[in-house]
Amino acid sequence: MSDSNTTIFNNPSSFILLGIPGLEAAHVWISIPFCAMYAIAILGNFTILLIVRMEQSLHAPMYYFLCMLAVNDLVLSTTVLPKMLSIFWFNSREIEFSACFTQLYFIYCFSMMQTGVLVALALDRYMAICDPLRHSTILTNAVVAKIGVAVLLRGGLLMLPRPFLETRWPYCRSNVIAHTYCEHLTLLKLACTDIRFSSNYGLLVVFLVTVPDVSLITFSYIQILRAIFSLPTKDARLKTFGTCSSHLCVILALYIPSLFSNFTHRFGQNVPLHFHVITANMFLLVPPKLNPIIYGVRTKQIRDRLLHLLTHKGT
Template sequence: MSDSNMTDFKNPSIFILLGIPGLEAAHVWISIPFCTMYIIAVLGNFTILFVVKMEPSLHEPMFYFLCMLAVTDLVLSTSIVPKTLSIFWFNYREIDFSACLTQMYFIHCFSTMGSGIIVAMAFDRYVAICDPLRHSTILTNPVVAKIGLAVVLRGGMLVMPHPFLARRWPYCRTNIIPHSYCEHIAVVKLACADISVSSYYALSVAFLVTGLDVFSITVSYIQILRAIFSLPTKDARLKTFRTCSSHLCVILAFYIPALFSFLTHRFGHNVPLHFHILMANVYLLLPPMLNPIIYGVSTKQIRDRLLRLFTHKGT
């Protein structure tokens, strides 16, 4: 039988994920931090959802947005880690063509949603600090729901062309993906066709989403900082700034790994492939792990509820 991975074919029924090429011997060891990060992400985000649901004092816009972020993080990390661990632990590299496109969609869709939710949280902080008396009338529950729906629709619609375009390309050279998950460009690069449409659209969406979101966050925080520095006392300024500290940490945890991964992928031509793939996994796994930790440590209401939960059983 000829090499099935290099035989002429179109639209293969399966793809082969290599995991992290060049580091196959270390897959089991690499799986340990990956698995640990995933467990922390799942436990942490479910804890956030549980605490917000059980604590009436947390039923306000900032924590509703935090719950949206927790759900997004759970879906995003679950989209990649189970399959990645099956490669690392059991050498189960096959993934169905449709499942690959579905994974691709979920990864990019929920990454886009996460960015949108962080913008919504920045808007919440802006209203809370710059116009506190109108905060409850501006960010009502219906408005929060509409913002959440807009974030979902934006992510879903912008990313929808990715799998549709990927499905229409002929794959007649190889079905081997040198990656641990079905990353969009890694998949369409296998097509034996001009993939300029997919490539340019993906790049346009990435720049549009990231550019607009970072711009919106920057504008919000410029106004927030102006409001903070106009406060009369240092204590008042520090107290107000602390209300933004957790959100600022979430922003850094979300955008810095993603930016680093993007820059090394686009311009780090001498960087080894395994480093690119490790970074591509880290920037998707790190925020879901860190977000509940950041809010759990820095938010007094969440800390207090957790302490009551563990010190007074049945409370």
């Protein structure tokens, strides 16, 4: 007997995003904190860009790298949030085939760029604390621009093969994605072909990007901490450590949600699906919101300039 209820999908023109499975009735309420996070990310990162542009004293490598991080956060959060909110508010679940893979490319590309910018910030702090006399001669504007281009090209080119090949795969199992965005592992389960290349390429990218980035950041801060603890007085140690505390907080804000999301996905087989989806969203949405807050609160130059702008407008 033929099964008339079974639909065969062969290269669908669109996918259906379910949002947060199991919590559909609460989508409107869930949208409130997500919308607030997006608003904070947009306002905070644009404020950072505006302050650095207006304040001549902030035209230095650290703040240029901070602007790169702000642009990265704006693109990353905008890639995910508008479509997510349209699901929550208007039940607009359909996403075109090409748009799905474009979103996927931007997510992974700019997530990779994010770690590259953190490496650049670690390099800046290392030079400023461990070799301050050569900081301005090595990290010139031209070198900063080259680092920015290298970070952009690394993320853009390394992630290009995956959507280029995966858009040509047959997708015949279903066109339903149990997620708020086009999540890569979920898409792979819908493909009716050998996906070993994509899995192996993903491991290669992790080896080529994540391992060196984490190693460089770790090495930089080991050297920075050694330099700090060699200072003669406690006040000098605290003052020097304060100059890189913001960067340390940003690193933790990125890697803690990422590790938590990966662990729950790989080892939390008994964890409800909606919890997996929420943790995956936190990995993408928490850093863009926290980064401008951390730098705005903990960086004196940015904090003072922001207070000056606010008080000047109030007078």
